[in-house]
Amino acid sequence: xxxxxxxxxxxxxxxxxxxxxxxxxxxxxxxxxxxxxxxxxxxxxxxxxxxxxxxxxxxxxxxxxxxxxxxxxxxxxxxxxxxxxxxxxxxxxxxxxxxxxxxxxxxxxxxxxxxxxxxxxxxxxxxxxxxxxxxxxxxxxxxxxxxxxxxxxxxxxxxxxxxxxxxxxxxxxxxxxxxxxxxxxxxxxxxxxxxxxxxxxxxxxxxxxxxxxxxxxxxxxxxxxxxxxxxxxxxxxxxxxxxxxxxxxxxxxxxxxxxxxxxxxxxxxxxxxxxxxxxxxxxxxxxxxxxxxxxxxxxxxxxxxxxxxxxxxxxxxxxxxxxxxxxxxxxxxxxxxxxxxxxxxxxxxxxxxxxxxxxxxxxxxxxxxxxxxxxxxxxxxxxxxxxxxxxxxxxxxxxxxxxxxxxxxxxxxxxxxxxxxxxxxxxxxxxxxxxxxxxxxxxxxxxxxxxxxxxxxxxxxxxxxxxxxxxxxxxxxxxxxxxxxxxxxxxxxxxxxxxxxx
Numbered sequence: 001x002x003x004x005x006x007x008x009x010x011x012x013x014x015x016x017x018x019x020x021x022x023x024x025x026x027x028x029x030x031x032x033x034x035x036x037x038x039x040x041x042x043x044x045x046x047x048x049x050x051x052x053x054x055x056x057x058x059x060x061x062x063x064x065x066x067x068x069x070x071x072x073x074x075x076x077x078x079x080x081x082x083x084x085x086x087x088x089x090x091x092x093x094x095x096x097x098x099x100x101x102x103x104x105x106x107x108x109x110x111x112x113x114x115x116x117x118x119x120x121x122x123x124x125x126x127x128x129x130x131x132x133x134x135x136x137x138x139x140x141x142x143x144x145x146x147x148x149x150x151x152x153x154x155x156x157x158x159x160x161x162x163x164x165x166x167x168x169x170x171x172x173x174x175x176x177x178x179x180x181x182x183x184x185x186x187x188x189x190x191x192x193x194x195x196x197x198x199x200x201x202x203x204x205x206x207x208x209x210x211x212x213x214x215x216x217x218x219x220x221x222x223x224x225x226x227x228x229x230x231x232x233x234x235x236x237x238x239x240x241x242x243x244x245x246x247x248x249x250x251x252x253x254x255x256x257x258x259x260x261x262x263x264x265x266x267x268x269x270x271x272x273x274x275x276x277x278x279x280x281x282x283x284x285x286x287x288x289x290x291x292x293x294x295x296x297x298x299x300x301x302x303x304x305x306x307x308x309x310x311x312x313x314x315x316x317x318x319x320x321x322x323x324x325x326x327x328x329x330x331x332x333x334x335x336x337x338x339x340x341x342x343x344x345x346x347x348x349x350x351x352x353x354x355x356x357x358x359x360x361x362x363x364x365x366x367x368x369x370x371x372x373x374x375x376x377x378x379x380x381x382x383x384x385x386x387x388x389x390x391x392x393x394x395x396x397x398x399x400x401x402x403x404x405x406x407x408x409x410x411x412x413x414x415x416x417x418x419x420x421x422x423x424x425x426x427x428x429x430x431x432x433x434x435x436x437x438x439x440x441x442x443x444x445x446x447x448x449x450x451x452x453x454x455x456x457x458x459x460x461x462x463x464x465x466x467x468x469x470x471x472x473x474x475x476x477x478x479x480x481x482x483x484x485x486x487x488x489x490x491x492x493x494x495x496x497x498x499x500x501x502x
Contacts, residue, residue, distance in 0.1 A: 035084070035118040035119055035120045035161070035163065036077075036084060036085040036086070036087060036116055036118060036119045036120070037053075037054070037084070037085070037086050037087065037119075037120050037122065038087045038089060038107075038119055038120065038121040038122065039053060039054075039086065039087070039088055039089070039122050039125045040088075040089050040090075040091050040122075040123075040125040040126045040127070040128075041088050041089070041090055041091070041125070042090070042091065042092070042093065042127060043071070043090050043091070043092040043093075044071065045066055045069055045071060045076075045088065045090060047059065047062065047063060047066070049125055049127055050088075050122075050125050053122055053124070053125060054086065058080060058086060061078070061080075062078055062086060062088075065078060071090075073090065074089065074090050074103060074106060075087065075088070075089050075090070075106060075107060075110050076088050077110075085116070087119075089103065089107065091103070091126065091127070091128050091133070092128075093127065093128055093129055094129065095128050095130050095133070096130065096410075097130065097136050097410060097411075098409075098410060098411060098412040100128075100130055100133050100136035100137050100140065101136050101137070101139055101140030101143070101412075101479075101480060102140055102412070102479045102480070103137060103140065104136070104137035104138055104139065104140030104141035104142075104144070105140040105141060105143065105144035105479055105480050107137075107141055108140075108141045108144040108145055109144065111160075112145075112160075116160075117158065117159060117160050117161060118160075118161045119160070119161070119162045119163065120162075120163045120165060121134075121162060121163065121164050121165070122165055122166050123164055123165065123166030123167065123168035123169055124165075124166035124167060124168060125166075126166075126168050132170060132171075132174055133168070134164065134168050134169055134170055135170030135171075135174045135175070135178055138162075138164070138170070138178070139178045139181070139182070140479075140480055141162075142178075142182055143182065143185060143480040143481065144479075144480055144481065144482060145482075146185075146186055146189055146481065146482065147482060148189065148190065148193040148484060148485070150190075150193075150194075151195075176306075176307055177307050179306070180302075180303045180304075180306035180307035181303050181307075181490065181491060181494055183302060183303065183306055184299035184300055184301075184302045184303030184304075184306070184487075184490045184494070185299055185303075185487035185490045185491060186299075186487070187295075187298065187299045187302055188292075188295040188296055188298060188299030188300075188485070188487040188489075188490050189295075189299075189481075189484070189485040189486070189487045190485075191204075191207075191291070191294075191295040191298065191299075191485075192288070192289045192291070192292045192295045192472060192473065192484075192485035192487075193484055193485045194288070195288055196270055196271035196287075196288045196321070199270055199288075199291075200241075200243045200270050200271070200321055201238065201241075201243045201244055201245060201246055201268070201270050201319040201320055201321055202243050202244050204246075204268065204270060204291070204294075204319050205220050205222075205244070205246045205248055205319060208220070208248050208250065208298065208317075211250060211298070211301070211302060211305070214302055214305040214306060215252070215305045216250045216251065216252055216301055216302075216305050217249075217250070217251040217252075217253075218248065218249070218250055218251075219248070219249045219251075220246055220247075220248050221246060221247040221248070221249075222244060222246055223235065223244055223245055223246075226245065226246075226247060229338060229362070230336065230337075230338050231247065231337075231338045231358040231362070232335045232336050232337060232338075232358075233335050233337045233338070233343055233354040233355070233357045233358050234247065234318050234320065234338075234354065234355050234357075234358040234359065236329045236333065236335045236345070236354060237269070237275070237320045237322050237329065237348075237351040237354050237355055238320035238321055238322070239327050239328060239329055240275055240276075240322070240323040240324055240325035240326075240327055240328025240329065241320070241321040241322070241323040241325070242323075243270075243321045245318075245319065245320045245321075246318070246319040246320075247316065247317070247318050247319070247358070247359060247362065248316070248317050248319060249314060249315070249316050250297075250298070250301040250314065250315040250316075250317075251313075251314045251315075252301060252304050252305050252309065252311075252312065252313045252314070252315075253312050254304070254308060254309045254310045254311045254312060254313070255310060255311060255312050257312075258312075259312055260312070260367075260368055260369055260370045261311075261312040261313050261314045261367055261369050261370070262311060262312070262313045262314070262369060262370055262371060262373075262497065262501060263313070263314050263315075263316065263363050263364075263367055263369035263370075263371065263372045263373070264296075264297045264300060264301070264313070264314070264315045264316070264372075264373050264374075264375070264493060265297065265315075265316045265317070265318075265356060265359050265360055265363055265372060265373070265374040265375070266291075266293040266294030266295070266296060266297035266298070266315070266316070266317045266318075266374065266375050266376070267290070267291065267293040267294055267317075267318065267352045267355050267356055267374070267375070267376035267377065267378065268291040268293070268294030268295075268317045268318055268319040268320065268355070269287075269290040269291055269320055269321070269322055269351060269352055269355065270288075270290070270291050270319065270320070270321050271287055271288055271290065271321050271322070271323075272287040272290040272322045272349070272351065272352075273287070273322055273323055273324060274322065274324075274348065274349035275322045275323065275324055275328050275329060275348030275349060275351065276324050276328050276329065276330055276331060276348045277331060277347045277348040277349040278324055278349075279349060286473065289377065289472055289473045289485065290352070290377050291319070292375075292377050292468060292472030292473065292485070292488070293352075293374070293375035293376040293377060293378075293466075293468060293472075293489075294317035294318070294319065294375075295472075295485075295487075296375050296468070296472075296487070296488065296489035296490055296493070297315040297316070297317055297375060298315065298317065299487060299489075299490040300315065300489070300490050300493045300494060301313065301315040303490060303494050304494070304497065309497060309498075309502060310502045311497055311501050311502050313497070314363070314367050314369065316359050316362070316363045317359075318355040318356065318358065318359045320351075320355055322348070322349075322351045328348070329345055329348050330345070330348070331345060331346055331347060331348060332344070332345065332346070333345045334432060334433045335354075337357050337358055337361070337456065338357075338358040338361050338362055339357070339358075339361040339456050339458060341434045341435065341455065341456070342433040342434045342435075343357070343430075343433055343434065343435055343436070343437055344430040344432050344433040344435070344436040344437070345436075345437055346436050346437055346438050346440060347437065347438045350437045350438045350449070352376045352377070352378045352449075353376075353378065353437060353449050353452050353453055354437060356374055356376060356453055356456075357452070357453065357455075357456045358456075359374075360372060360374060360453060360456045360457060360463075361456045361457075361458060364457060364458060364459055364461050365458075368459075368461075369461065370462070370501075371397070371400050371461065371462040371463065371464070372457065372461055372462070372463045372464075373400075373404075373463070373464045373465075373466065373493065374453065374463075374464075374465050374466070375465075375466045375468055375489050376465070376466075376467060376468065376469075377467075377468055377469040377472050378446070378449050378450075378465075378467045378469060379445050379446045379449050379467055379469055380445070380469060381444075381445030381446040381449075382446040382467040382469050382470055383469055383470040385418070385446060386416055386470055387470055388470045388471060388474060388478075389414065389470075390408075390414045390415055390416035390470075390471075391408075391413075391414070391415045391416070391466045391467060391468045391470070391471045391488070391489075392415070392416060392418050392446050392450075392466070392467035393405070393415040393416060393417045393418060393464060393465070393466055394417075394418050394419075394420050394446075394447070394450035394453075394454075394464070394465040394467070395417065395420070395462075395463060395464040395465070396420065396454060396457065396460070396462065396463050397462035397463065397464065399462070400462045400463075400464050401417050401464060403496055403499075403500050404464060404466075404492070404496060405417065406499075407492055407495040407496045407499060407500075408492055410495055410499075411491045411492050411495050412479060412480070413471070413488055413489065413491055413492035415466060415492075418446060418447060418450070419447060420447065420450060420451055420454060421451075424444060424447055424448055424451045425451060427439040427441055427444065427448050427451075428448050428451060428452050435452065435455060437452065446467055449467070450465045450467070453465050466489065468488055468489060471486060471488040471489075472485070472486060472488055473485055473486065474486050
């Protein structure tokens with residue numbers, strides 16, 4: 001869907017074909033414009049603040065109808081003429097950022113399926129104490145508008161034009177910031193939405209090379225380089241596929257100093273059949289999103305580069321396809337990781353941790369970062385624990401954990417800290433190697449997976465693992481997405497960088 005946004009009394013015109021941008025400035029007269037008028041009122045639907053922006057007749061008409069309004073509603077609309085509505089949006093004075101974004105998304109939902117296509121939003125009616133309410137409102141609206149229609153022969157051609165008037169429009173710097181976050185989130189959603197026959201590891205690596213135009217330094221390690229480095233746990237996962245396996249690094253240098261970077265690592269299993277330990281056929285089509293952790297890292301790095309974040313950061317993604325075949329890894333195989341530690345493969349469907357194992361040690365050794373955060377659709381067990389409301393957080397560092405919990409609440413991309421303990425180690429110790437890749441005793445599936453990953457953090461670097469299996473894809477949609485790929489984690493980690501490390 002193409003969205004058209006126009007800002008301010010001087011109008012900033014933004015055409016959204018997933019964030020392509022055009023800017024024009026001109027004046028408009030609201031009274032002469034037949035567009036639907038959007039006004040903000042308090043949570044009691046008091047009209048005092050909007051009286052001077054509508055006619056006497058319109059004021060009297062709406063005042064009469066409001067006597068029977070359900071005050072629990074957030075958005076109400078009234079037909080003024082056959083081609084004009086006045087839409088009132090209720091805003092409580094102490095509204096918080098996530099609520100403002102959700103309100104924008106709700107506005108989109110209310111009118112997306114209607115015949116309405118042209119709106120004027122008067123920002124001078126905003127009385128909220130929240131800084132940049134208008135920017136957050138539009139941000140939520142745009143995030144909700146995302147729709148993946150690339151492979152449909154008949155696409156939705158509806159255009160919605162929104163004109164923002166008044167002094168409370170987003171500043172230019174805020175426009176840049178929101179656009180960067182939206183671009184990163186939409187890019188992550190695009191990647192997750194692609195089918196496995198299109199976005200296999202070879203194609204994924206090619207697309208990442210294109211991020212050089214955003215100012216990122218991209219390095220692609222192919223199979224030949226990975227073998228030389230000794231990344232055998234990563235390579236073992238992909239050896240049954242006709243596609244290549246890769247490790248790709250994305251570096252952003254936003255500081256002139258050589259300060260330690262922030263590191264983000266993502267699991268990029270482009271399609272996961274389970275390998276020789278084959279998954280059931282039912283719902284296997286969903287395994288196109290088993291690379292969502294890597295998509296979050298890619299989307300984040302694109303966002304940081306686009307908004308010129310004042311931080312040094314690196315994103316590292318392992319890209320593989322887990323397929324059965326004559327050359328596929330077998331249950332019972334023993335492989336030596338990049339760290340030098342050996343792993344007995346008891347189940348080839350516990351593959352994500354093998355990809356991350358090499359990526360984590362490589363990232364820690366090469367970049368010596370301030371912290372490492374990895375993201376992966378790692379275990380079904382985390383969905384049993386937390387459903388689709390929280391990502392599972394496992395960490396060796398209380399400070400980093402508390403920061404993630406804080407920004408999770410602010411962005412509504414919530415995390416819940418789960419336990420790590422040395423007593424879990426016995427569940428992944430192997431008789432034949434240093435460790436095994438699953439716990440065959442049963443129970444604690446997400447924790448033992450995280451405990452496995454922790455063994456590949458060798459130098460006590462602050463580290464957090466986010467198991468996003470329940471958050472990366474939504475069948476029914478959420479507050480800021482309409483179903484499908486969510487882009488979970490881009491906004492969360494951007495806020496972490498913004499609030500604590502810039």
